[in-house]
Amino acid sequence: MSGTELLARRFEEHRPHLRAVAYRMLGSLSEAEDAVQEAWLRLSRSDADAVENLGGWLTTVVGRVCLDMLRSRTTRREDPLDDQDGRVRLPDPIVSGADGLDPEQEVLLADSVGIALMVVLETLVPAERLAFVLHDLFAVPFDEIAPVLGRSTAAARQLASRGRRRVQGAVPAPDPDRARLRAVADAFLAAARGGDFDALVAVLDPEVVARSDGGALRPSLVRRGAAEVASQAITFARLAEAARPALVNGLPGVVALAEGRALSVMAFTVRDGRIVALDILTDPERLARIDFSAVEA
Numbered sequence: 001m002s003g004t005e006l007l008a009r010r011f012e013e014h015r016p017h018l019r020a021v022a023y024r025m026l027g028s029l030s031e032a033e034d035a036v037q038e039a040w041l042r043l044s045r046s047d048a049d050a051v052e053n054l055g056g057w058l059t060t061v062v063g064r065v066c067l068d069m070l071r072s073r074t075t076r077r078e079d080p081l082d083d084q085d086g087r088v089r090l091p092d093p094i095v096s097g098a099d100g101l102d103p104e105q106e107v108l109l110a111d112s113v114g115i116a117l118m119v120v121l122e123t124l125v126p127a128e129r130l131a132f133v134l135h136d137l138f139a140v141p142f143d144e145i146a147p148v149l150g151r152s153t154a155a156a157r158q159l160a161s162r163g164r165r166r167v168q169g170a171v172p173a174p175d176p177d178r179a180r181l182r183a184v185a186d187a188f189l190a191a192a193r194g195g196d197f198d199a200l201v202a203v204l205d206p207e208v209v210a211r212s213d214g215g216a217l218r219p220s221l222v223r224r225g226a227a228e229v230a231s232q233a234i235t236f237a238r239l240a241e242a243a244r245p246a247l248v249n250g251l252p253g254v255v256a257l258a259e260g261r262a263l264s265v266m267a268f269t270v271r272d273g274r275i276v277a278l279d280i281l282t283d284p285e286r287l288a289r290i291d292f293s294a295v296e297a
Helices: 003-027 030-043 054-075 103-106 115-123 126-137 140-150 153-170 178-194 196-204 225-236 235-241
Strands: 095-097 202-212 221-224 245-248 251-258 263-272 273-281
Touching: 003 030, 003 126, 030 054, 054 126, 054 140, 115 126, 115 153, 115 263, 115 273, 126 140, 126 153, 140 153, 153 263, 178 196, 178 225, 178 235, 178 245, 178 251, 178 263, 178 273, 196 202, 196 221, 196 225, 221 225, 225 235, 235 245, 235 263, 245 263
Parallel strands: 202 273
Antiparallel strands: 095 245, 202 221, 245 251, 251 263, 263 273
16 A cells, blocks of 8 residues: 555544534535545645644644635625624534434534534634634644634633633523424424414424525525514425424434425424524525435435
């Protein structure tokens, strides 16, 4: 085996972990693949024999690539969106059949990164996101994060702390009981299909937030409060009619399919038996890139 082939084999051992890092950093599966590929190119052009900890080296390289990509978004005025202004960009969902994740998806979602967390990560500035993701989600020491940011170790620690406060203040802890989560999702769909406003309100938290991302050609929507969200759900009852159970980022959700085409992906965040967050992707361009074969089967 040549040196290049051996290096490629070593890199492939780290690829699942690197994809997980890049997905949390970028919220885009295709961009995450691009970032991982760029890490391979940089490794292949480097003196790999001088790298003592290949996994750690690759993690920080992917972090640096992702940071550059996030900053490029900002330069193109694709700033992180705060749903307070009525706009929202949902991350790419990871969709699997209701029976469970495949092994690759299990690695990608190893720390149960639900859509609600990914939505909040989208609102962080690039430096905060990198510091929080690398340290809090992947245990990278601050003295290794600091050079990636071009900041001091203390500054990297402060950035992660700011990101952590945003996440803790905005991401509700989901109910760990999967069967109960599925029951709540099913109750929501049954009420939406039947146009039962009272039943919808009963399954929604009074402060529920519903976010819908329709892409460039459709307005994104943010709804707040049980009554408003219930009214909106009845309006879109046709999506509920076409809904099939699925896992969305490892948690019970639904996919609406009609004539072999995906209409939406819906993710639920449930706490104390009620839906506290509802995230719906209806962007046809992004839906067309998702593999729904496990749901269709």
